[in-house]
Amino acid sequence: MAALLEVRNLKKYFKSPGGTVHAVDDVSFEIEEGKTVGLVGESGCGKSTLGRTLIHLNESTEGTIVYKGKDVTHLNKKEMVAFRREVQMIFQDPFSSLDPRQTVSDIIKEPMLLSKSMSKAKVEERTEELMDTVGVEKRLRMSYPHELDGGRRQRVGIARALALNPKFIVCDEPVSALDVSIQAQILNLLMDLQEQMGLTYLFITHDMSVVKHISNQICVMYLGQMVEKCDRNELFAHPTHPYTRALLSAIPTTDIHAKKERILLKGEIKSPIDPGEECRFCSRCIYAKEECKKAQSLTEISPGHFVACCRAKELTDT
Amino acid sequence: MADHTHNKKGGGHHHRGHGKKGKRHHIDPGIKPGSAKYIWASISHNKGAIFGMVFLTAMIVLSLLSPVICRYNYAATDFEMMKSWPSIKHLFGTDDLGRDILSRVLYGARYTLIIGILSTLLSAVLGILLGACAGYFGGVIDAALMRFLDIFQAFPSLVLAMAFCAVFGTGIDKCIYALGITGIPGFARLMRANILRIRNTEYIEAATTINCPTWKIILQHIIPNAVSPVIVEIAMGISRNGLASSSLSFLGLGVQEPRPEWGAMLASTRNYIRDYPYMVIIPGIFIVFTVLSFNLLGDAFRDALDPNFRD
Numbered sequence: 001m002a003a004l005l006e007v008r009n010l011k012k013y014f015k016s017p018g019g020t021v022h023a024v025d026d027v028s029f030e031i032e033e034g035k036t037v038g039l040v041g042e043s044g045c046g047k048s049t050l051g052r053t054l055i056h057l058n059e060s061t062e063g064t065i066v067y068k069g070k071d072v073t074h075l076n077k078k079e080m081v082a083f084r085r086e087v088q089m090i091f092q093d094p095f096s097s098l099d100p101r102q103t104v105s106d107i108i109k110e111p112m113l114l115s116k117s118m119s120k121a122k123v124e125e126r127t128e129e130l131m132d133t134v135g136v137e138k139r140l141r142m143s144y145p146h147e148l149d150g151g152r153r154q155r156v157g158i159a160r161a162l163a164l165n166p167k168f169i170v171c172d173e174p175v176s177a178l179d180v181s182i183q184a185q186i187l188n189l190l191m192d193l194q195e196q197m198g199l200t201y202l203f204i205t206h207d208m209s210v211v212k213h214i215s216n217q218i219c220v221m222y223l224g225q226m227v228e229k230c231d232r233n234e235l236f237a238h239p240t241h242p243y244t245r246a247l248l249s250a251i252p253t254t255d256i257h258a259k260k261e262r263i264l265l266k267g268e269i270k271s272p273i274d275p276g277e278e279c280r281f282c283s284r285c286i287y288a289k290e291e292c293k294k295a296q297s298l299t300e301i302s303p304g305h306f307v308a309c310c311r312a313k314e315l316t317d318t
Numbered sequence: 319m320a321d322h323t324h325n326k327k328g329g330g331h332h333h334r335g336h337g338k339k340g341k342r343h344h345i346d347p348g349i350k351p352g353s354a355k356y357i358w359a360s361i362s363h364n365k366g367a368i369f370g371m372v373f374l375t376a377m378i379v380l381s382l383l384s385p386v387i388c389r390y391n392y393a394a395t396d397f398e399m400m401k402s403w404p405s406i407k408h409l410f411g412t413d414d415l416g417r418d419i420l421s422r423v424l425y426g427a428r429y430t431l432i433i434g435i436l437s438t439l440l441s442a443v444l445g446i447l448l449g450a451c452a453g454y455f456g457g458v459i460d461a462a463l464m465r466f467l468d469i470f471q472a473f474p475s476l477v478l479a480m481a482f483c484a485v486f487g488t489g490i491d492k493c494i495y496a497l498g499i500t501g502i503p504g505f506a507r508l509m510r511a512n513i514l515r516i517r518n519t520e521y522i523e524a525a526t527t528i529n530c531p532t533w534k535i536i537l538q539h540i541i542p543n544a545v546s547p548v549i550v551e552i553a554m555g556i557s558r559n560g561l562a563s564s565s566l567s568f569l570g571l572g573v574q575e576p577r578p579e580w581g582a583m584l585a586s587t588r589n590y591i592r593d594y595p596y597m598v599i600i601p602g603i604f605i606v607f608t609v610l611s612f613n614l615l616g617d618a619f620r621d622a623l624d625p626n627f628r629d
Contacts, residue, residue: 057523081529089527097520101542111528160528 002069003030004200005054005168010063012046012053019273023049025224026063028298031168031217036194036201038215038232040208040247044269046224047204048092051170054202055089056080067168085115088161092173094153098145104131104156105141111163130159134189151182158189168200175210187214208251212236220244223272223280226298230305240307240316242285279309287311360622367618370611374431377608381427390418392425393576401594410600413587419597422578423604429579430608433493433572434560440498442552445505450544452506453513454536464510467503475500476565483571493572497559508551512544546623553616557609564605580605 012024023046031037039047053060064073091097112123134155175183218235220228228241239245246263267284282292298306361367396416404411410419452460482496525535564581566572573579580601587597
């Protein structure tokens with residue numbers, strides 16, 4: 001199947017007084033329709049910036065974004081309006097992503113009223129339908145966000161994103177601000193919606209267990225670069241990049257007898273300001289060697305499994 | 319003066335904590351919070367606000383009607399009735415020149431109210447504009463504006479107002495300009511801080527992603543969230559400037575004799591405080607109650623406007 005969204009060599013640099021921040025540096029991937037790509041990495045690695053660049057909250061510095069076979073890297077106003085009808089975002093913090101002065105129904109109605117494509121009565125009807133879909137009780141229509149708990153707020157945020165029947169949704173850590181019990185509810189809601197409406201997700205998170213639950217494909221980012229990219233099962237079965245291995249070893253298990261070797265990362269994350277050529281992970285990598293001082297590129301080590309590490313072959317054998 | 323305002327705010331907090339439920343549940347749940355109707359309902363259930371509104375309305379009406387309803391002209395002297403204690407003839411007594419204090423106090427309300435309201439509106443309008451520009455555009459504009467306002471804020475506002483009056487002269491209009499200009503930095507800072515806080519919230523980004531045009535984001539999302547502290551500040555500002563106008567007049571820099579500004583009345587009779595305390599106490603009480611009324615109204619507005627304090 002053809003990819004719904006294709007990202008080629010995307011770069012997003014920010015100018016700062018200390019130099020250029022390489023927030024997203026030469027990232028490529030594609031997402032097939034109806035699938036979920038999980039994007040993982042520690043905080044500050046540029047995963048949110050990547051998501052925000054896709055939906056044009058930031059303009060990309062270089063590279064191309066292709067949506068449905070059409071180049072959408074640079075859009076004029078009219079194209080942007082059309083684009084944002086199909087591509088939506090669910091935000092990380094449900095406590096700040098809803099306007100405190102709008103009621104629940106105002107928030108859900110807003111995108112429909114702005115699109116001017118529906119009659120008032122239709123908007124009302126659709127609002128009720130959406131509240132039903134995301135599981136927010138109708139009695140809360142006139143409530144303000146601060147009167148709702150985190151889970152319900154996030155449901156309202158999801159309803160707003162769904163209002164115009166988008167095809168593709170960027171989920172920017174949608175559950176990281178929620179209680180664990182609520183996290184599962186929201187994740188299941190997102191998966192149900194995907195099934196019903198054929199949605200495609202880019203799911204940004206730092207939580208490996210969440211990404212395991214929801215993704216088909218997983219991309220691992222480190223300091224603005226993609227270090228590993230493959231199928232979910234493949235990643236958990238054969239993690240190859242040293243950074244991915246460290247991430248996976250940090251997942252807590254419930255089996256007290258399982259002997260787990262935790263890879264403790266030493267040292268600090270490098271500064272994203274003018275990071276240079278070398279492998280960005282090498283200063284913390286337990287396998288680092290002289291050849292790691294060169295630039296690394298994503299190479300396919302087995303079908304569909306890409307790793308940006310020059311020692312990947314050796315590591316898979318160990 | 320600053321301490322006074324501060325205490326008032328602290329008091330408001332406590333009051334909200336204890337009395338809110340009882341105060342609020344009278345409001346018809348069908349009224350949409352945030353609407354003008356809701357604000358009115360909320361304020362009209364607040365006893366302090368009712369007191370403030372009744373007192374201020376009474377002052378305005380009585381002050382306007384005082385030439386008609388008062389038996390004496392505020393400036394008419396009666397040397398036979400000098401320094402007479404309150405009686406049926408002169409309800410609040412007379413001052414050292416035999417002028418009727420009741421007539422003077424009622425007529426004088428207009429000065430405090432006019433100076434307080436107009437000077438606050440002047441500082442609010444200019445302050446909001448400057449603060450909104452600084453907050454929205456940021457960068458060089460922000461830095462230039464705020465440094466300029468820092469110069470103003472480096473002086474205590476009463477000292478600055480006194481300097482202004484000393485240079486440009488005394489009188490009602492000068493007093494309004496002086497107090498209005500010294501109040502600008504406060505409003506500008508408040509507005510700038512609000513805009514900065516709101517600009518970076520996710521709901522503004524969310525509005526962008528649902529194709530909300532920039533002007534609509536400013537009008538529907540930024541301003542409604544930024545403006546309610548400013549409305550409260552206006553009510554507080556009126557009481558502050560009313561008090562400051564009395565202070566200026568007391569110091570001989572504001573409204574001049576024989577105009578019966580309350581501060582000027584205090585100043586001209588302060589020598590008699592030991593023997594004829596009523597001469598000082600009566601204008602003082604009016605100053606206190608006017609300031610208190612505006613503060614109570616300000617508190618009520620804050621409660622009514624802020625959705626986060628609703629139950």
